[in-house]
Amino acid sequence: MQAPIHNEDIAHIFEKMSRVLSLKGQNLFRVLAYENAARSIRELDEDLAKVAADGKLEEISGIGKDLAGKIEEALRTGHIRECERECGRIPDSLLALFDVRGLGPKTIALLHKKFRVNTVEDLSRVLDSGALARMRGFGEKKISALRESLESWTASQERMLLGLVLPHAEELMGKIRKLRLVTRAELAGSLRRGRETIGDVDLLVTSKESPRALREISRLPEVTRILAVGPTRATLMMGTVQVDVRAVAPESFGAALQYFTGSKKHNTHLRAIARQHGLKINEYGVFRGIRRLGGTEEEDVYRLVGMPLIPPELREDRGEIESALKGELPKLVQLNEIRGELHAHSTYSDGHSSMADMVARAEAMNYEYLALTDHSPSQRIARGLDRTRLHKKIRELEKLRQARGNSGPRLLLGAEVDILPDGKLDYPDGILALFDVVIAAIHGNFNQTRKEMTERLLRAIDHPCVNIIAHPTARLIGKREPIEFDFDRVVSAATKANVALEIDGSPWRLDLNDILARSAADAGALLSITADAHSAAQLGYLRFGVLQARRAWIGAASIVNTWSWKQLHEWLGIRSPRKAAVEMKAAG
Ligand code: DGT
Ligand code: CA
Ligand code: CA
Numbered sequence: 001m002q003a004p005i006h007n008e009d010i011a012h013i014f015e016k017m018s019r020v021l022s023l024k025g026q027n028l029f030r031v032l033a034y035e036n037a038a039r040s041i042r043e044l045d046e047d048l049a050k051v052a053a054d055g056k057l058e059e060i061s062g063i064g065k066d067l068a069g070k071i072e073e074a075l076r077t078g079h080i081r082e083c084e085r086e087c088g089r090i091p092d093s094l095l096a097l098f099d100v101r102g103l104g105p106k107t108i109a110l111l112h113k114k115f116r117v118n119t120v121e122d123l124s125r126v127l128d129s130g131a132l133a134r135m136r137g138f139g140e141k142k143i144s145a146l147r148e149s150l151e152s153w154t155a156s157q158e159r160m161l162l163g164l165v166l167p168h169a170e171e172l173m174g175k176i177r178k179l180r181l182v183t184r185a186e187l188a189g190s191l192r193r194g195r196e197t198i199g200d201v202d203l204l205v206t207s208k209e210s211p212r213a214l215r216e217i218s219r220l221p222e223v224t225r226i227l228a229v230g231p232t233r234a235t236l237m238m239g240t241v242q243v244d245v246r247a248v249a250p251e252s253f254g255a256a257l258q259y260f261t262g263s264k265k266h267n268t269h270l271r272a273i274a275r276q277h278g279l280k281i282n283e284y285g286v287f288r289g290i291r292r293l294g295g296t297e298e299e300d301v302y303r304l305v306g307m308p309l310i311p312p313e314l315r316e317d318r319g320e321i322e323s324a325l326k327g328e329l330p331k332l333v334q335l336n337e338i339r340g341e342l343h344a345h346s347t348y349s350d351g352h353s354s355m356a357d358m359v360a361r362a363e364a365m366n367y368e369y370l371a372l373t374d375h376s377p378s379q380r381i382a383r384g385l386d387r388t389r390l391h392k393k394i395r396e397l398e399k400l401r402q403a404r405g406n407s408g409p410r411l412l413l414g415a416e417v418d419i420l421p422d423g424k425l426d427y428p429d430g431i432l433a434l435f436d437v438v439i440a441a442i443h444g445n446f447n448q449t450r451k452e453m454t455e456r457l458l459r460a461i462d463h464p465c466v467n468i469i470a471h472p473t474a475r476l477i478g479k480r481e482p483i484e485f486d487f488d489r490v491v492s493a494a495t496k497a498n499v500a501l502e503i504d505g506s507p508w509r510l511d512l513n514d515i516l517a518r519s520a521a522d523a524g525a526l527l528s529i530t531a532d533a534h535s536a537a538q539l540g541y542l543r544f545g546v547l548q549a550r551r552a553w554i555g556a557a558s559i560v561n562t563w564s565w566k567q568l569h570e571w572l573g574i575r576s577p578r579k580a581a582v583e584m585k586a587a588g
Contacts, residue, residue, distance in 0.1 A: 007041050007048050010074050014038040014067075017083045019095045022105035023112075036062035045271055045280075049075055093119040101149040101227075110135075124150055152227070155240040159197035161477060163507025163544040165241055166191060169201045172222045172238060176205060181213040184253055188260035189244075192312045194547030196477060196510045200242040202260050210247035217245055252284045255295030258302075259283035265317035266310075273321065274305050281305075313550040332550040333529075335543050337562045340369035340409060343416065343439055343470060343502065343530035344539065348393045349374035350382035352535040355393075355400060361536035363408035368565050371437040372397065373414035376426035379443060385415075390431070410565060412436040416470055421445040421452075423459025425466070432465040437572060439502070441470035446483050453485040461493045467572060468528050468560075469494060471504040471511040479508070491520045498571070500526040500560050503552075505545025506538075517552035526571075528560050 018034035021027075040062040041048065051057055052075055057068035070080045097108045097120065111117035114135070115126045127147055132138045169191055176185045182205050186192070189202030207213035211231040218226045218234050225237035234245040248256040259267060259282065271281050280287045285295025286304045294300030299309045307324035311332055314320040323329050345351030346358050353361075355372055362370040374393065375384035385393060394413060401411050414437035418426035425432060425440060432438055440460045448456065460466055472490070473482035494501055501520050504511045509532065512520060521527060529549055531541040549559065556562040560571060 004049075005074055005078050007044060010048060010071055011038045011041040013074065013080055013083050014041065016087055016092075016095060019098050019105070020087045020090055023090070023094075023109050025105070025109070033062070033064075033067070037067050045268075045275075091118055096120060097123065100146075100153045102145055103149070120150070120153065152225075152237060152242070155237075155242065158240075159199055159478070160241060161507040162191070162194065162196050162198055162510070162547070163505070163541060165198045165201065166544070168222070168238060168241065169203075169243075172201075172220065172243070173203065175220050175222065176203070176217055179213065179216055181207045181209055181216060183207060183250065186257055188257055189262060192261050193263065193315055194313045194544075194551055196513060196548065198241075200244055201238070203243060203245045204253065204256055204260060205245060205247050206250045206253050207247055214245060214247055248283070251292075251296050253295075254297040254300050255281070255285045256283045258298050261312050261315060263316050266315040266321070269317050269321050270301075270305065273325075277305055279304060311550065313547060314553065316551070330553045331555045333546060333554055333556045333559055333562060335546045337556045338529065338542060338546065338559075339563065339565075340367045340371075340561050340568070341531055341533070341539060341542065342369075342371045342412075342414070342437055342468060342528050342561050343373050343504070344370065344533040345374055345382075345416075346372050346393075348372075348389065349379070349384060349416075350534060355396060357536045358533070358539070359400060359404070359408060359411060361539050365539060367409040369410040369412060369561075369568065371412035371414035373416045373437065373439055376415055376417040378418045378420070378426045384418075384426070387431070394434070414439065416441055417466075418443050419456055419460040421448065421456065423456040425460065425463055429465070432463075435465070437467050438465045439468040439470040440466045442474045442483065446474060446480070448483075450484045450486065453483050454489060457485055457490045458493050461490070461497050461499050466499055468500045468502055470502045470530075471506075471509050471532070472501050473511050473513075473516065475511055475513075476508050477510065482511075487516065487519070488523070491523045491525050494520075495523060495525045498526065500528045503527055503529045503545045503549050504532045505530060505541040505543065505548070506532040507541065507544060510544060510548050512548075512552075514548050514551035517549060517554060521552060521554045521558055524558075526558055526560055527554065530561070 014034045015038040018031050018038065021034065022031045040060050044060065048071055051060065052072055057063055057071055058065065063071070070082070074080050094108070094112060097103050100120065111123065111126065115122070115131065117123050117126055126132060127143065127150065132143055169187055173185055173187060176182055184206045186204050187202070188204050189200070190198050191201055205213060214229055214234045218229050218236055222238050223236045224239055227235040227237060232247050236243045236245065246256065246260065274281045274286070278288060279293070281301060286293045286301055293304055302309050302324070308329060310320050310324050310329065313332065320329065341362060344358055346353060346355040348355070358372060359370060375382040377384040377386045397411055397413055413435050415427065415435050416439050417432070419440050419442050420426055442456070457469065461469065474480070475482035491501065501512060503517050517527060527549070529542060529545040531539050531545070533539045533541060560568060563571065
C-alpha cells in the first residue's frame with residue numbers, strides 16, 4: 001500500500017515545480033501558478049483527499065482543472081509524473097537556495113552554471129573565494145548583502161536551545177510591554193510550548209497604532225537587525241535569533257495567541273473538532289458562518305468547542321485534545337511547587353560558585369533543601385573529589401550548617417557518582433554510605449552495546465546507596481545522541497528500587513526528554529527535576545526541567561523534589577537499613 005499523501009507533500013511538489021520552472025527561465029505565469037497553488041494548499045484547513053472526494057478541488061483558490069488533475073494523480077499514486085519529469089535530477093539542495101534572501105532564479109541559475117553551486121555550502125565557498133567579484137553584476141554591495149543573507153539563513157536553519165533563548169525573549173517582552181503604544185504582548189510558538197529547541201521566537205502584540213508600535217519595537221536595543229517591518233508584522237534579529245512580531249486586533253488577540261502558539265498539528269486537530277460543531281477557528285476568532293462568537297481571550301477558543309484551556313506545553317497533538325474533551329486534563333507540576341534542588345555543583349568540583357554562594361542563592365529561591373553533589377574522582381576534568389578533598393568539603397559543609405543554624409535550606413551532602421563501564425560506582429561503599437544523596441550518572445564509554453548499557457544502569461540502580469539516576473540518556477542536544485539501553489527495563493527496575501530518574505534542566509541536556517519522562521511517569525517511576533547547576537545563577541535552569549515535565553504530562557506527586565523535607569527525608573532514608581548494612585560491611 002502506498003503511504004498516505006498529505007497536503008504538505010503536494011504543496012511541496014508544487015513549490016518545487018515553481019522553482020524548477022523559474023530556474024529554467026520558463027513562462028512566469030506557469031511559475032506563479034504553481035507558487036500560488038502551493039500557498040493555497042498550505043493555507044487550506046481541510047484534507048485535500050476529502051476535498052477531492054467531494055469534487056471540490058477547483059473551488060480552492062489558484063487551483064484550476066489542470067492542477068486539480070495533478071492533485072488527484074498525487075492522491076491516487078503518490079506521484080505527479082509531469083512534475084517528476086520536469087524536476088528531473090535537480091537536487092533539492094540547489095532549490096533550497098531560493099530560501100536565502102536576495103537570491104532569485106537568475107542568480108541561482110548563474111551560480112549553478114558558472115560555479116557549480118549546488119548547495120548553500122557551495123555558495124558560501126564561492127563567496128569566500130572572491131571569485132564572484134570578477135563577475136559582471138556582482139558589486140561589492142551585492143556580495144556583502146549576499147553574505148549577510150547567508151548568515152541569517154544559516155542562523156534560521158539551526159534550532160536554538162530553549163534555555164538559551166527563553167530568558168532573552170522574556171527580557172525583550174518585558175521591554176515591549178513597557179512601550180506606551182503596546183496594550184498586550186505575549187510569547188507564542190514553540191517557545192511558549194517549552195519545546196527543547198526553538199526555530200524562531202514568535203511574539204504577539206496589540207496596539208491602537210500597530211505600524212508605529214512595530215517600528216518602536218524594531219528600535220529597541222535588544223534588536224540587532226531589522227529584516228522587515230510592515231504595518232502588521234516585523235521580522236527582527238536578536239543576535240542569532242529571529243523574532244517574528246505580529247500585531248493583531250484586540251478582539252482577535254486570544255484567537256491569534258492560540259493560532260500562533262501551535263503546534264500546527266494541535267491546531268489542525270482542534271479545527272477538525274470545531275468543524276464537527278459547525279464552527280470555524282482561525283487566527284481572527286471563532287465563527288459560526290459569518291458570526292463571530294469569540295476570540296478576545298485564548299479560553300474562548302477552547303470553551304467554544306467544549307474544552308477547558310489546554311496548557312501550551314501539552315499542545316503537540318499527543319492526546320491532549322481527547323483528554324480535554326473528556327475533562328481529564330492532567331494537573332501539571334508548577335515551578336512554585338518545587339521545594340529544593342538535588343543536583344548542584346560547587347567549586348569543590350567543576351562548579352563556579354562556592355558552597356556558601358550556592359546556599360545563599362538557594363535561600364533566596366526559598367528552597368527547603370539543597371544537595372551539593374560534586375563529582376566523583378574518575379571525573380578528572382571536572383575535578384572529581386578524592387578522599388582528602390571530600391573530607392575537606394564535609395568539614396566546610398558542617399561549618400556552613402552550624403553557622404546558619406535553622407535558617408535557610410537544609411544542606412545535604414551529595415555526590416554525582418560516575419557509573420563505571422561495568423556498572424560499579426566510582427566510590428567504595430564505605431564512602432557512598434556517607435552521603436545524604438547519591439546521584440549516579442554515566443559520563444563516559446557511551447558506545448557500549450545496548451545490552452552492556454542496560455546492565456550497567458541496572459547494576460547502578462541495584463546499589464542500595466543510589467537515590468537518583470542523573471540525566472539517564474546522557475544526550476547533549478544536537479551534539480551527542482542518547483545512549484541506547486532497554487528503557488522499559490531500566491524504568492521498571494528504578495520504580496521497584498524506589499530510585500528516581502532525573503529530568504535535568506540544563507539547556508544542553510533536558511534529559512529525560514518530554515517523551516521519555518512521560519513514559520517513565522506512566523510506568524510509575526519517581527522523578528526529580530534538577531538544574532544540574534554549575535553556578536549559583538544556574539540554579540535557575542530548573543525551570544526548563546519543569547517545562548519538560550509539564551510537556552510530559554507530569555504532576556507534582558511523582559516528583560521527589562516537590563515533596564516536603566519530611567517526605568523527602570523518609571524517601572532518602574527508605575534504604576537506610578541496607579545503607580547501614582553497607583556501612584558496617586565497609587567498616588569491616
Ligand atoms: P519553531 O519556530 O520551528 O520552533 O516552531 P513553531 O511551532 O514556533 O512554528 P512557527 O514559528 O513556524 O509558527 C508558530 C506557530 O504558528 C505554529 O506553531 C503554528 C502556527 N502556524 C504557523 N504557520 C502555520 C500554518 O501554515 N498552518 C497552521 N495551521 N498553523 C501555522
Ligand atoms: Ca517559532
Ligand atoms: Ca515563526
